[in-house]
Amino acid sequence: MMTNKPKSTSLLLAVDFAGTLVFAIEGAMAAANGHLDLLGAMVLAFVTALGGGIIRDVLIGAIPPNSIRDWRYGAIAFAGAAAVFLFEEQVRHIPQMLMLALDAAGLSLFAVAGAEKALDYGIHPFLAILMGGITGVGGGTVRDVLLAQVPTVLRADVYATAALAGAAVVVAGRGMKLPKTAVAMTGISVCFLLRMISVWRHWNLPVLGMR
């Protein structure tokens, strides 16, 4: 379990950091909406940005998780919280569609990276898809639990589904030995487009218990 894995390339790392920052800002915004203090904003930024990856890493046996090995992830998450704290008014004026697009981008990156890492650790393809989904939505789920709310991913929209679709593309492409970069780009695109189209078209999954 504890073998050395290939290090992320610098492009991947930059992309990972960008996703972390976007999710951290969203976490801190949720803290602001809940009237939490600065510490609460830092906690929710950290949890939202890094919780999904931490859960995945614990489950696949990559312990300590990446964001506990590398201090830069936590630093970026806290920078996101500080940005919201210092520039709350400006952050609130970011157009909603831009935030949705950035969030969809972060979701896509996390889902694809999560599925890839799970495959690298020898996890079964079916479960690697789940690990991709958890990487994408796990952080937001823990954030909502800490806010004593039913996680929004359980309630609404094609969100986790988009993450699973992107992860499934990666797993399928890897299974067919297709070029890794092309597979990753396709997975990211599928997740991003599925998410954005579902927002635009108000797609939802069928709901149970609606007799």
Add this chain to the structure above:
Amino acid sequence: MMTNKPKSTSLLLAVDFAGTLVFAIEGAMAAANGHLDLLGAMVLAFVTALGGGIIRDVLIGAIPPNSIRDWRYGAIAFAGAAAVFLFEEQVRHIPQMLMLALDAAGLSLFAVAGAEKALDYGIHPFLAILMGGITGVGGGTVRDVLLAQVPTVLRADVYATAALAGAAVVVAGRGMKLPKTAVAMTGISVCFLLRMISVWRHWNLPVLGMR
């Protein structure tokens, strides 16, 4: 920690799969009652059925957890969610007493299997009993947390207590070097009967804070 452990025999595996299915159906029913969508039902089915075992495996060092190593557990959980989704009306007409009995059976199997696995990993007998309890009730606890409810196991009935009793029988029997199969059957019976009798007799543990 990461040594090879004896594989489950096929009977044990069948029993484990049956418990997974029952718990998954209950998780999906909870999702239906909360008006969650299909994805939410799949998540709650997975979490309810496999969350307890995952927590136990992480705590005893059996990482990746069993249900992340073996795709069949997740597949069975999702099959349970799909069954609820497709046949919700019929599932709702399953007599309550039958569901209670199936749930008690699942609880018994999980608690006994959880205590046995903890002992196999060299966990202290006292903590192996706790691990059995967590295996039995952990999934339902996480499900309730995701539904933003105080877990029912904390509130009411002889439920976790029955799981702990079944696990204690296993730990005691193993400590006395009694035959494994007889010990497991006894543990399962004790948990099952304690749970069913407590439902029938409306047994409850004493409550604090009732001055």
Add this chain to the structure above:
Amino acid sequence: MMTNKPKSTSLLLAVDFAGTLVFAIEGAMAAANGHLDLLGAMVLAFVTALGGGIIRDVLIGAIPPNSIRDWRYGAIAFAGAAAVFLFEEQVRHIPQMLMLALDAAGLSLFAVAGAEKALDYGIHPFLAILMGGITGVGGGTVRDVLLAQVPTVLRADVYATAALAGAAVVVAGRGMKLPKTAVAMTGISVCFLLRMISVWRHWNLPVLGMR
């Protein structure tokens, strides 16, 4: 990851057990206030006292966590729950200021011990501070989540901040190769005093979303 670490000395162990007992009593009191049964009180006592350390140990790769390796932690947590159950009236008459001081002491001990353990496992200093904070407040956070409440540490007071300050003192002192015992005593004092003064002066961190 799984190397042998130096065993705690008996003084450290006694201090650790004392902190466990205080936190367990607080957990069981929360259960009493929520009208949970005896089992619920045991669960909340265990989670409040040992949850933070368990999360830290999983994240730094010290698996199984300390309190799953050593049965005495769980036994002490349950003893705390039993004490609340048997002597609830008397426990309620413990002066609030004494409980606050005992809680601050427990917080200080846990935060300092958590940061030290993280450093011992080779975690980066910045993240070791976080691990100290998690050790101090993680258990109370999980307890509040189980009670379906927004964790109090996210909402109010200089509580997690004091834990982080104490952990930071330890990390800084260790980085400067200062004597371990003096560093630990200083970290504990800083956390304890910061917490008590903040209670006395009604200090709070700035709050977001208060336009």
